[in-house]
Amino acid sequence: MKSAIVLVVATVAVGTAFAQTYVRPHVTKNGTYVEGHVRTAPNSTNLDNYSTKGNTNPYTGQAGTVQPNYAPAPAPVYQQPAFPQQHCGYTSSGQYVCR
Numbered sequence: 298m299k300s301a302i303v304l305v306v307a308t309v310a311v312g313t314a315f316a317q318t319y320v321r322p323h324v325t326k327n328g329t330y331v332e333g334h335v336r337t338a339p340n341s342t343n344l345d346n347y348s349t350k351g352n353t354n355p356y357t358g359q360a361g362t363v364q365p366n367y368a369p370a371p372a373p374v375y376q377q378p379a380f381p382q383q384h385c386g387y388t389s390s391g392q393y394v395c396r
Contacts, residue, residue: 316337316338316345317336317337317338318336318337318339319333319334320333320334320335320336321333334356343365343366344365346363348361348362348363349363349364349365350362350363350364351365384396
């Protein structure tokens with residue numbers, strides 16, 4: 298049991314580490330110096346960004362202020378279930394059966 302807990306904690310810690318990336322110090326095109334910092338890894342959503350509302354930056358303690366961008370869920374596509382053809386009817390004994 299103890300090793301299972303250690304494994305879960307280690308897995309969560311590694312998963313969190315992979316979701317972050319370090320940005321080296323640099324100077325922007327307009328001449329502004331930017332300190333090196335850690336940010337969430339780039340992806341197609343802002344739901345896991347430190348700056349998004351509901352999230353808190355673990356390094357600075359600042360709460361997020363950016364509105365989350367929820368992607369609309371794709372419309373479900375209905376497909377007729379593929380059942381084999383059944384033949385139903387009454388047997389000579391009066392029982393209704395499908396085959």
